[in-house]
């Protein structure tokens with residue numbers, strides 16, 4: 334069936350993915366029972382079972398009761414959940430499926446581009462990878478006193494580097510349930526197992542963090558404010574309680590502050606309590622523009638230095654030209670005003686929808702950011718219902734880490750400039766649409 338060169342579960346998973354990729358195994362093919370594969374390949378059943386779990390998580394195979402294990406699809410790593418969440422959005426008159434910022438609320442770059450100094454150094458391989466002026470301005474409102482600060486090509490780049498440098502394939506890591514799909518795709522691509530943290534209105538529950546520690550997770554990934562998709566912000570009390578639950582355990586804490594300056598809540602980090610364990614990322618994509626591709630990341634030297642070293646084998650550093658543009662934007666009164674105005678406008682758009690939904694008996698949790706997590710009776714029926722009204726929403730299931738009896742859609746309120754009353758009406762109807770009713 335497969336040529337096995339690496340006799341680990343990962344090696345077997347890889348060999349089987351390759352067999353699917355080159356057509357030796359096709360969609361619908363039944364795989365032999367685990368014990369048969371184990372004895373054929375002289376592996377332990379546990380190794381085969383671990384390989385099967387990895388393949389199932391990547392969507393390559395499916396185990397289905399009496400039908401046994403079958404091949405489901407091509408197993409190339411990639412943003413599969415992310416694509417599923419955004420599927421079929423091209424033909425709608427209102428697209429609230431994307432989670433992206435409103436381009437009209439981003440600061441104009443012209444003045445910053447003109448102000449970037451042209452004289453002096455034109456840049457060298459040997460320069461400091463972080464502009465000292467940027468480091469200084471970031472320190473101004475960084476949520477804790479971090480030992481080191483670096484700059485990456487956006488938050489996803491920082492997350493990718495952290496996983497590649499500090500975690501091992503097969504590690505179990507804790508993520509919030511629900512979770513941003515590209516994060517789950519990233520973990521799958523590296524062969525990690527995800528442990529879901531239950532959330533309430535204050536962030537991940539302390540009980541679920543304790544359960545994650547008992548499962549010996551090597552890292553915990555949190556979104557400290559404006560969580561995507563729910564909009565929940567971690568409260569200071571919950572952050573302190575989570576830090577206490579993690580004290581004494583060797584768990585890396587990764588904080589993804591992807592909303593950055595468009596969040597209404599103040600910056601917050603567990604770094605206040607666990608500075609030697611926290612990597613805190615702030616993205617500038619939502620506040621200053623996705624095409625700047627910039628994020629800042631802080632942490633202890635013991636964690637940041639290996640990442641900087643690894644980067645030297647790739648892009649090396651994040652363009653200092655772009656860093657200089659960001660410095661201008663962070664220091665310029667007009668740009669600061671534009672970002673403040675965007676933050677207020679996102680809050681207005683969000684509360685117009687959340688308020689209307691609450692009045693109509695559809696309460697949503699979360700208070701901040703670009704998205705809401707709309708509870709619906711049936712995901713497919715709600716999507717179809719909205720599609721019938723020309724509205725694209727994101728399916729909730731690609732965000733799932735735990736099995737969840739409650740269906741949701743993610744709605745990007747940040748993109749809804751007007752017509753809130755009408756949209757509330759459509760969302761309320763969609764929330765009540767049931768599987769057999771379809772579009773009304």
Ligand SMILES: Cc1ncc(COP(=O)(O)O)c(C=O)c1O
Pocket residue numbers: 432486487488489490513556561589591616617618623627628
């Ligand atoms: C939770 C989360 N993390 C990371 C990102 C990506 O950020 P960046 O554009 O900085 O890579 C997003 C973008 O939507 C996000 O929602």
